[in-house]
Amino acid sequence: MAVSRDETVRRVGSMTAALRDEGLRLTHQRLEVVREIAATDEHPDVESVYRGVRARVPTISLDTVYRTLATLVARGLVVRVATTEGAARYDAATSPHHHYVCTRCGSMRDVVDAALDAVDVPDGVRALGSVETVEVRMRGVCAACAEKGVLP
Ligand SMILES: [Zn+2]
Ligand SMILES: [Zn+2]
Structure with missing residues (x-):
């Protein structure tokens, strides 16, 4: 998109x-x-x-x-x-959102979802300090890679 x-x-x-x-x-x-x-x-x-x-x-x-x-x-x-796979990525979408990352091609897609925004932060985390935003990162094999049968 x-x-x-x-x-x-x-x-x-x-x-x-x-x-x-x-x-x-x-x-x-x-x-x-x-x-x-x-x-x-x-x-x-x-x-x-x-x-x-x-x-x-x-x-x-x-x-x-x-x-x-x-x-x-x-x-x-x-x-x-920051990513665990390689170089840092840059995102001009600055409102809080989540990401879906393909572990094969490295594509990173935005995920906007109110339920993820409202994820229940465990008390243990609250004890560490305040929580202003939550970013959920989902990782897996994207539909395009799955269709092409790309190997890891
Ligand atoms: Zn992919
Ligand atoms: Zn993004």
Whole structure:
């Protein structure tokens, strides 16, 4: 499911404002990084963002991608999602939601579900501290991989 055009435009607007706030010049390269991450819900890693931008801006450096994403993460406009499988993934959907991760192809899909949001946190966890949000991560073999019979 692609990100709607309206939502992409909204995200690009807040992201470019944040970069300006940080005193960063809105270069063509930074703008393309913003466009790339704002328009996707595929939770790309840094390398994937880099590859996507490089197709349009061959002079982009991995460092520029990394620093631009880091600034957006620091400003809360992109969420860095750590994974056990490999590189961290970047998510421009900042409202709380859950993820389904395929253990074969690594695809990460958003799951929005009120029942998961309202999951009953055990008392033992409450003893550790306050709980502001709960992120549930489901892992398994996605339908596309299962259909292709992809082996682990
Ligand atoms: Zn898969
Ligand atoms: Zn997500």
